[in-house]
Amino acid sequence: MTQIERRARSSGPDVLIVDDEDDIRELLELTLLRLGLASDGAATLAEARQLLGERRYRLCLTDMRLPDGDGLELVRYISENVRDLPVAVITAFGSMDNAVTALKAGAFDYLSKPVSIEQLRALVKSVFSVNSKDDEDRGGKDNSSLTGESPAMQQVRLLIVKLARSQAPVFISGESGSGKERAARMIHDLGPRAAAPFVAVNCGAIPENLMESEFFGAKKGAFTGADCDRQGFFQAAHGGTLFLDEVGDLPLPMQVKLLRVIQEKKFRRLGDTVETAVDVRILSATHQNLKAMVDAARFRQDLFYRLNVIELRMPALRERSEDIPQLAEILLARLAESSGLPAAHLSAGALKALKAYAFPGNVRELENILERALALSSGNAIEAEDLLLNPDDMGEANLSAPATPGKADLQDYLDEVERHVIADALEKSGGNRTAAARALGVTFRSLRYRLERLGIKEPTRD
Numbered sequence: 377m378t379q380i381e382r383r384a385r386s387s388g389p390d391v392l393i394v395d396d397e398d399d400i401r402e403l404l405e406l407t408l409l410r411l412g413l414a415s416d417g418a419a420t421l422a423e424a425r426q427l428l429g430e431r432r433y434r435l436c437l438t439d440m441r442l443p444d445g446d447g448l449e450l451v452r453y454i455s456e457n458v459r460d461l462p463v464a465v466i467t468a469f470g471s472m473d474n475a476v477t478a479l480k481a482g483a484f485d486y487l488s489k490p491v492s493i494e495q496l497r498a499l500v501k502s503v504f505s506v507n508s509k510d511d512e513d514r515g516g517k518d519n520s521s522l523t524g525e526s527p528a529m530q531q532v533r534l535l536i537v538k539l540a541r542s543q544a545p546v547f548i549s550g551e552s553g554s555g556k557e558r559a560a561r562m563i564h565d566l567g568p569r570a571a572a573p574f575v576a577v578n579c580g581a582i583p584e585n586l587m588e589s590e591f592f593g594a595k596k597g598a599f600t601g602a603d604c605d606r607q608g609f610f611q612a613a614h615g616g617t618l619f620l621d622e623v624g625d626l627p628l629p630m631q632v633k634l635l636r637v638i639q640e641k642k643f644r645r646l647g648d649t650v651e652t653a654v655d656v657r658i659l660s661a662t663h664q665n666l667k668a669m670v671d672a673a674r675f676r677q678d679l680f681y682r683l684n685v686i687e688l689r690m691p692a693l694r695e696r697s698e699d700i701p702q703l704a705e706i707l708l709a710r711l712a713e714s715s716g717l718p719a720a721h722l723s724a725g726a727l728k729a730l731k732a733y734a735f736p737g738n739v740r741e742l743e744n745i746l747e748r749a750l751a752l753s754s755g756n757a758i759e760a761e762d763l764l765l766n767p768d769d770m771g772e773a774n775l776s777a778p779a780t781p782g783k784a785d786l787q788d789y790l791d792e793v794e795r796h797v798i799a800d801a802l803e804k805s806g807g808n809r810t811a812a813a814r815a816l817g818v819t820f821r822s823l824r825y826r827l828e829r830l831g832i833k834e835p836t837r838d
Contacts (some may be wrong), residue, residue: 428475535688
């Protein structure tokens with residue numbers, strides 16, 4: 377039986393290497409030693425668990441194939457039993473599916489065989505950078521850029537903190553204006569790549585004939601007008617994060633090229649004969665339904681699964697209307713400062729109207745509405761009429777409901793409209809709140825909140 381190997385330690389952090397091949401384990405140990413790190417070796421899952429129970433490590437490297445199980449079992453074991461231990465899996469060349477599965481299970485990153493010194497060095501640097509920051513400040517950087525104390529936003533911020541520790545690709549979904557780029561920046565800022573570049577790219581804004589040169593760069597003379605070497609987005613983001621916004625707008629030929637770079641971690645500039653290695657974390661986002669695009673053959677399925685290792689969904693503003701007062705206060709203060717206008721506040725009527733508004737453009741639209749209202753208001757108080765809200769987006773006011781507001785104020789009228797629409801949906805669904813929420817196009821939580829706010833008695837069956 378293979379004996380657990382213990383090596384003399386330096387003063388540096390400890391690494392656990394789990395691999396049943398002696399030569400690979402020894403090669404990794406020697407490489408880590410050159411980086412100033414000492415390590416322990418284990419050849420089986422049982423040996424790894426024993427060592428993990430005896431001492432604390434700062435990093436675990438594990439092969440995917442072991443005599444008494446696989447690396448995924450170890451990833452799950454560490455996730456459940458060993459707090460804050462990053463795990464990187466070692467996969468055979470061309471086994472990206474295994475790497476993706478491991479990342480979804482909680483692995484920090486992956487290495488491809490044969491493991492290069494540069495690849496291992498970059499991984500070690502990332503791991504110990506994030507560990508050092510955690511030791512100094514468990515709270516990490518300020519995450520107040522995504523404002524709101526609603527349950528939905530609290531959950532988003534907690535998930536962002538977890539995602540920041542990983543190197544797995546993250547796909548951020550959500551409606552336009554819901555804060556997808558802001559979430560991507562937070563993931564970058566809270567992670568080990570914070571000191572490196574964050575490069576945001578709007579894929580829908582790049583002409584198709586320029587995409588390859590924009591992403592990968594070009595060598596001097598590669599095409600007419602290329603009078604000097606030019607770096608692309610990948611090179612600019614080296615060591616940091618590349619955020620692909622509106623990734624659904626990428627044409628199919630470019631999707632193929634992007635997939636290869638993600639898998640191989642190499643790219644070739646236009647006009648160049650050699651490939652360049654790149655160390656970039658990929659974050660992507662779109663307001664489109666990528667799964668539907670895959671089904672319609674407008675987006676490659678293999679690229680979808682490479683980008684969507686972990687999904688972060690940004691809630692729409694109408695799903696967290698309780699955050700509107702805080703958001704409005706912050707935005708008004710910012711707008712007043714930038715415009716030089718006196719500080720303003722929302723009247724009770726204006727605030728009620730905003731809470732009832734559907735916000736198809738989400739937080740971005742809220743900012744535009746407040747900027748316009750700030751200019752139109754006659755005093756320090758912004759009234760409901762200053763908001764100039766689109767009547768078509770006032771709850772479901774365009775559906776059959778009370779014909780006119782009459783003498784009631786705007787919010788009373790909107791509340792009555794909303795009661796009517798919700799009651800109608802509940803009646804059609806036979807009292808099933810889940811089905812009613814689906815029919816209304818809102819989350820179950822949002823419907824429950826509206827039932828409570830409007831004083832509607834909840835149905836007896838679900």
